[in-house]
Amino acid sequence: MTKGIRNIALIMVFSFVFLSLGLAYWQVVNADTMLDNPANRRAVFLEKRITRGSIYDRNGVVLAKTVGTGENKFREYPLGEMFQPLIGYATVQYGSAGLEATEAETLLGINDKSILRKIQNTFELKRTGNDVVLTLDARLQETAYEGLKGKTGAVVAIDPQNGDVLALVSQPSYDATTLEAEWDAILARQNSPLLNHAFSLFPPGSTMKIVTSGAIFRAGLDTTELFKCEGKTVINGQTIPEQNGKVHGWVNYDLALAYSCNTYFAQYGIKAGAQNFLKALSDFGFGQDIPFELYVPPSSVTNEDPLPQTLGANLLASSAFGQGEVMVSPFHMALITAGVANNGKIMAPHLIDSVLDSKQNRIYKRTPEIWLSPLSESNAEIIKSGMILAVNKGSAAPGALPDVQVAAKTGSAETGGNEDTHAWYVAFAPADDPKIAVAVLVEHGGTGSGAAAPIAKAVIEKALELREGEN
Amino acid sequence: MLKSLSLRAITLSILWIGLGVLKLNDMAENGLLLQGAIFSVLIIAGSLFELFYHYQGDKYLLPTVQTIMVIGLVFLVRINPSRAETQFLWANLGMIVFYVVFLILRDYRKLGEYQYLWGMLALLLLLVTLVFGTTLNGAKSWISFGVRGFQPEELVKVALLLFLASYLGKNKELLRFGTVQVGRISLPDIHTVGPFLFIGVIVLGLLGAQKSLGTALVFFLLMVFIMYLVTERVLYLVASIPLILVTGAIGYLLFGHVRVRVAAWIDPWADPTGGSFQIAQSIFAISGGRLLGTGLGNGIGAYQIPYGDTDFIFAVIAEELGFLGAMAVISLFIIVVLRCFAVSVRAGDRFGQILSAGIGILIGVEALIILAGVTKMLPLTGLPLPWVSYGGSSMVVHFMLLGILANISHHSSFVLNEIPIGKRVNAL
Numbered sequence: 001m002t003k004g005i006r007n008i009a010l011i012m013v014f015s016f017v018f019l020s021l022g023l024a025y026w027q028v029v030n031a032d033t034m035l036d037n038p039a040n041r042r043a044v045f046l047e048k049r050i051t052r053g054s055i056y057d058r059n060g061v062v063l064a065k066t067v068g069t070g071e072n073k074f075r076e077y078p079l080g081e082m083f084q085p086l087i088g089y090a091t092v093q094y095g096s097a098g099l100e101a102t103e104a105e106t107l108l109g110i111n112d113k114s115i116l117r118k119i120q121n122t123f124e125l126k127r128t129g130n131d132v133v134l135t136l137d138a139r140l141q142e143t144a145y146e147g148l149k150g151k152t153g154a155v156v157a158i159d160p161q162n163g164d165v166l167a168l169v170s171q172p173s174y175d176a177t178t179l180e181a182e183w184d185a186i187l188a189r190q191n192s193p194l195l196n197h198a199f200s201l202f203p204p205g206s207t208m209k210i211v212t213s214g215a216i217f218r219a220g221l222d223t224t225e226l227f228k229c230e231g232k233t234v235i236n237g238q239t240i241p242e243q244n245g246k247v248h249g250w251v252n253y254d255l256a257l258a259y260s261c262n263t264y265f266a267q268y269g270i271k272a273g274a275q276n277f278l279k280a281l282s283d284f285g286f287g288q289d290i291p292f293e294l295y296v297p298p299s300s301v302t303n304e305d306p307l308p309q310t311l312g313a314n315l316l317a318s319s320a321f322g323q324g325e326v327m328v329s330p331f332h333m334a335l336i337t338a339g340v341a342n343n344g345k346i347m348a349p350h351l352i353d354s355v356l357d358s359k360q361n362r363i364y365k366r367t368p369e370i371w372l373s374p375l376s377e378s379n380a381e382i383i384k385s386g387m388i389l390a391v392n393k394g395s396a397a398p399g400a401l402p403d404v405q406v407a408a409k410t411g412s413a414e415t416g417g418n419e420d421t422h423a424w425y426v427a428f429a430p431a432d433d434p435k436i437a438v439a440v441l442v443e444h445g446g447t448g449s450g451a452a453a454p455i456a457k458a459v460i461e462k463a464l465e466l467r468e469g470e471n
Numbered sequence: 472m473l474k475s476l477s478l479r480a481i482t483l484s485i486l487w488i489g490l491g492v493l494k495l496n497d498m499a500e501n502g503l504l505l506q507g508a509i510f511s512v513l514i515i516a517g518s519l520f521e522l523f524y525h526y527q528g529d530k531y532l533l534p535t536v537q538t539i540m541v542i543g544l545v546f547l548v549r550i551n552p553s554r555a556e557t558q559f560l561w562a563n564l565g566m567i568v569f570y571v572v573f574l575i576l577r578d579y580r581k582l583g584e585y586q587y588l589w590g591m592l593a594l595l596l597l598l599v600t601l602v603f604g605t606t607l608n609g610a611k612s613w614i615s616f617g618v619r620g621f622q623p624e625e626l627v628k629v630a631l632l633l634f635l636a637s638y639l640g641k642n643k644e645l646l647r648f649g650t651v652q653v654g655r656i657s658l659p660d661i662h663t664v665g666p667f668l669f670i671g672v673i674v675l676g677l678l679g680a681q682k683s684l685g686t687a688l689v690f691f692l693l694m695v696f697i698m699y700l701v702t703e704r705v706l707y708l709v710a711s712i713p714l715i716l717v718t719g720a721i722g723y724l725l726f727g728h729v730r731v732r733v734a735a736w737i738d739p740w741a742d743p744t745g746g747s748f749q750i751a752q753s754i755f756a757i758s759g760g761r762l763l764g765t766g767l768g769n770g771i772g773a774y775q776i777p778y779g780d781t782d783f784i785f786a787v788i789a790e791e792l793g794f795l796g797a798m799a800v801i802s803l804f805i806i807v808v809l810r811c812f813a814v815s816v817r818a819g820d821r822f823g824q825i826l827s828a829g830i831g832i833l834i835g836v837e838a839l840i841i842l843a844g845v846t847k848m849l850p851l852t853g854l855p856l857p858w859v860s861y862g863g864s865s866m867v868v869h870f871m872l873l874g875i876l877a878n879i880s881h882h883s884s885f886v887l888n889e890i891p892i893g894k895r896v897n898a899l
Contacts, residue, residue: 002816004700005828009812011696012835016805019839020798022846026758027794034758039743039751042759045771 048073048092053107053129055087055099058164058353061138063087064100064176074177075100079138081173082145085196086294086351089176094183097194099132099351102294106130106355106364128358135164135353135366143462144169147455152191153423153442154198154330157459160338160428160437162368163347166463168331170197191443199296201327202441205411205448206260206395207424208322210336210383212269213257214280215320217379219272223253233263236313240266240321243412257386258394260410262321269320274311277320282307283374284336285346291371292331293351299328323414334439335371337426340383341407341434344375388431396425398453401461405431408456410448420444425452429460436463472522478534479518482541483511489545489767496768503548506559510544513563517570528880532810533569536858536873539803540565543859546788550773551780554861561863565870572874579878583822586637590670593630596623597677604681624678624686625868628833631674631690632872636826638667639701643821647702656706667698675718684722684729685844685852689836691715696832701825729850736850752776753783753845756790757797764793780861782853786845800859801842808835814880823879830872 026034034040052075055064063083067076075090077083088098096104109129144155144167157167172193174186186193204211216223229248232241240263242248248261256264269277278301281287287307290296300306302315302325311319318324328336331349339346348371355364375383387407390396396408411424423445428437438456445451490507493499514537520526540562547555576582600623604614614621639646642663649657658664671694678687695711722729735747743751756772759765770790776783789797811831818824834857841856843849855865 001701001703001821001824004703005812005815007703008696008700008828008832009809012808012832012839013805015835015839016801019842019846019848020801022843022848023757023789023794023797023801026754026846027761027789027797031758031761034755037740037743037755039740040755041775042755042771045775 050108051128052090053109053131053358055107056131056133057136057138057141058134059137063134063136063138077176080177081175082141082169083136084173084176085170085194086168086198087176089179091180093180098196099294103132103352106132109357130358130363131356131360132352133354133356135166135350136168137166137466139466140167140459140462141169143167144455144459147458148440148442151442151445151451152197153440153445154196155455155459156198156331156334156439157463158334158338158349158437160341160347160434163338163349163371164353165349165351166436167459168198168351170195197441197443198331199294199329201297201299201329202422202443203323203413203415204326204328204333205322205413205422205424206262207333207409207411207426208319208326208328209257209260209265210340210409210426211281211284212265212277212320213253213383213386214283214374214379215272215277216253216268217375217382218280219276221268221271223382226250226252227256227264227267229256229261229263233267235266235270235317238314238317240317253382254386254389257383257409258389260390260395265321266317270313270317274316277316278307278311280374283372284339285332285372290332290335291348296329296331299326299332301326322411330439330441333424333426333441334437337428337439338437339372339374340380340387341428341437343377344373344380345370346372346374384431395449396427396453398449399425399427399457399460401429401457404429404460404464406457406460407431408453410453412447415444420446423451424448425456427456427460429464435467436460475518475521475530475534478531479514479537482534482538483514485538486511486541486545489541490548492767493545493549498552498768499548500552503552503555503559506556507544510559510563513566517566520570526877526881527884528877529810529814532807532814532873532876532880535803535806535810539800539807540858542788542800543784543856545767546784546859547780547861549768549791550784550787551861554780557863558861558866561866564863565866568867569870569874569877572871573877573881576875576878578882579826579875580820580822582633583637583640586634586641587666589630589634589637590666593627593634593670594673594677596627596630597674597681599623601677601681622862622864624683625864627674628868629871631670631693632826632829632833634670635694635697636822636829639697639825640822643701646698647704679722682726682728684726685840685854688852689833689840689854691718692836693829693833696836697825697829700828700832732850736847739847749777749783750847750851753786754847756786757846760790760793760797762794764791764796767791778853781855782841782860783845784860785842785856804835804838811876814876814883817883818879819883823883827876827879830876833872834869
């Protein structure tokens with residue numbers, strides 16, 4: 001009978017070991033998958049119990065906070081719609097969006113990996129999540145918001161030297177404090193207020209010429225060479241017109257960028273060739289996910305393929321001056337501009353400066369790092385001189401400031417149909433030591449110099465004034 | 472002496488750390504703390520009793536079970552304080568039953584003389600339940616006495632174990648070597664195996680009729696394993712596999728709630744708010760526990776999982792104590808089961824051997840089936856986790872079994888002392 005006992009004991013022990021493997025499967029291997037299951041309401045219930053941390057701008061201005069205790073808790077957004085839809089919302093009924101969604105685990109303090117924190121949590125139940133400090137500056141955000149108010153579009157302001165996002169406005173917007181009460185009304189509004197327009201894709205218009213410049217350098221073309229602009233040109237049977245049929249005459253690269261000469265960039269794009277053009281786009285981050293706290297869809301070259309292997313002559317020519325099928329988000333355009341400003345290096349963008357736990361110990365601090373290096377320092381300098389010329393002598397003049405040299409590029413993107421063009425304006429300043437890079441998009445706003453330039457100008461002026469105040 | 476007291480100290484410190492944490496979280500009323508105190512006094516008194524009685528049996532079984540029980544009590548306080556109060560009373564009663572059984576039995580060997588009485592008792596209890604029982608959660612397994620309900624099938628476990636141990640003790644050789652030749656396999660004659668088959672089929676049939684399918688599965692496995700253990704013939708293990716498949720298929724076709732549970736087992740995410748709500752919530756809670764758990768009193772499952780204080784109590788434990796805590800509970804069960812086998816190996820007579828091993832098999836199978844159900848490794852069958860889930864019948868009956876075990880191990884120590892070692896082999 002001893003053999004029988006031994007074998008049964010072995011069967012039992014093996015079964016228990018097998019059971020432990022099952023436990024390990026759920027608790028260790030599969031824990032995250034289960035948390036993301038739509039039927040899993042854990043996060044919502046945790047939310048009810050944990051006081052969500054606050055969100056601050058870089059100077060401690062409250063952007064979102066939880067008011068009240070227990071069952072009467074509600075989330076308040078003191079600055080109203082100025083920071084929406086970027087900050088987003090967190091509701092039991094409609095789920096969450098924006099930063100409130102992507103940073104939920106941080107704000108609720110449920111992603112702390114430290115053993116010490118775990119042990120602490122074991123013995124205290126009523127908890128406060130972590131506070132998140134953003135890189136945004138509420139004063140600059142206000143300037144951008146006031147400029148864009150009533151229009152549709154986006155403003156993105158970035159510190160080119162470290163990738164800090166200083167302002168990010170999308171219009172139209174909504175007030176998240178009263179979101180639940182007005183949900184249906186908000187949904188019914190024109191131009192999708194819940195959508196962050198800074199992260200949506202638009203044809204870039206002439207701002208694309210900055211990127212095309214990268215292809216020209218890559219192909220080793222001579223930028224001092226003169227080119228005769230006759231108001232239009234025909235490539236492969238396709239007519240490339242200048243805006244309003246304007247004849248620029250003899251231009252070199254600098255003047256072509258300053259006057260925003262379509263024929264120059266179409267011809268030189270063809271000269272550079274599809275491979276150089278696509279490689280330049282890839283270097284600038286087309287077809288890639290941007291490493292950022294929020295999801296930004298990758299910019300794309302064609303409708304079929306964000307970054308195709310090759311490009312036909314017609315599409316290459318029209319893509320080279322920002323038409324064709326190219327689609328870029330205002331956020332990405334701001335990063336490209338910041339890259340030119342920062343000697344050809346695009347810093348990885350940051351929206352979150354630091355995270356503080358409930359006892360105000362800093363548990364995360366962002367570190368500046370390079371995301372892409374699309375241009376050499378000397379090539380970035382060439383583009384910069386063209387953008388300075390655009391402000392001083394060319395199409396970007398409305399963005400000029402009296403005592404600071406601004407470098408900028410306009411864009412008026414055809415959207416098809418008879419609608420007004422999208423007005424683009426990208427700029428950075430001061431040109432010799434850039435402290436701020438801006439991208440402004442006013443959807444169907446007309447020309448970049450008319451609709452978008454004043455907003456960018458105001459933002460740059462405010463940003464430099466705030467910088468002065470700090471020093 | 473020192474060992475038994477230090478084991479009790481570990482058990483009690485687990486209890487009071489748990490209650491203390493819950494008290495800090497405002498989850499434990501003072502009334503419950505008082506219950507905990509009474510319970511603690513009873514544990515200490517029990518260990519002093521063993522000291523004065525010169526208890527010579529297994530020193531680990533009871534403390535291990537008490538530790539398992541203490542974890543269950545702490546979690547009941549956390550999940551359902553009003554039931555925890557009742558459960559403390561059951562726990563106290565269970566421990567008293569343990570000592571009473573241990574003392575009254577004096578000599579467990581007498582139990583082996585009434586094998587058919589036990590078999591008939593098992594059948595009778597089940598019949599009574601079927602006729603007079605009330606239905607709860609799809610199974611008709613309760614006898615109501617006014618407010619309190621009682622589950623006779625818990626008592627059936629004792630009766631069935633006693634029947635099996637005495638019957639197998641008498642017919643071991645006949646079953647092992649067989650007397651009828653069928654082809655190359657020798658089988659026992661119908662006269663020998665008849666009572667076993669008769670009792671087995673009727674018991675399982677009655678349980679099936681009550682829709683207590685979880686208990687039916689436990690009894691089936693118990694009979695198969697104990698048969699193998701005594702006869703050491705793999706044939707009996709192998710023969711059980713088609714049986715279990717056939718009966719499983721029949722159950723699947725007969726019962727609607729079995730079909731729902733099997734569907735929920737195969738894909739719990741298809742209908743997580745309907746038929747598979749329980750298992751989905753259980754898995755969410757368990758996986759939410761991760762390695763170290765959310766901490767006692769911080770979990771979501773305690774409110775979310777239906778029957779979190781009975782069938783699913785392990786899911787709540789796994790959530791709040793994490794993988795480590797769940798493993799601790801599983802380890803404690805492994806210890807209990809293996810101690811039962813250790814008692815079995817040392818027992819002085821065949822009946823005691825089979826009985827103690829049978830108790831070990833029963834506890835192991837019960838724990839395995841409910842834990843495998845909660846972790847989605849088997850389809851769900853509603854069973855209480857011994858000494859942990861809320862419920863008086865299960866608590867008292869399992870302490871009865873433990874009392875019998877203590878009795879067996881206490882007596883075998885004298886047997887071993889009296890018999891020269893070389894002769895021991897002949898006694899078995």
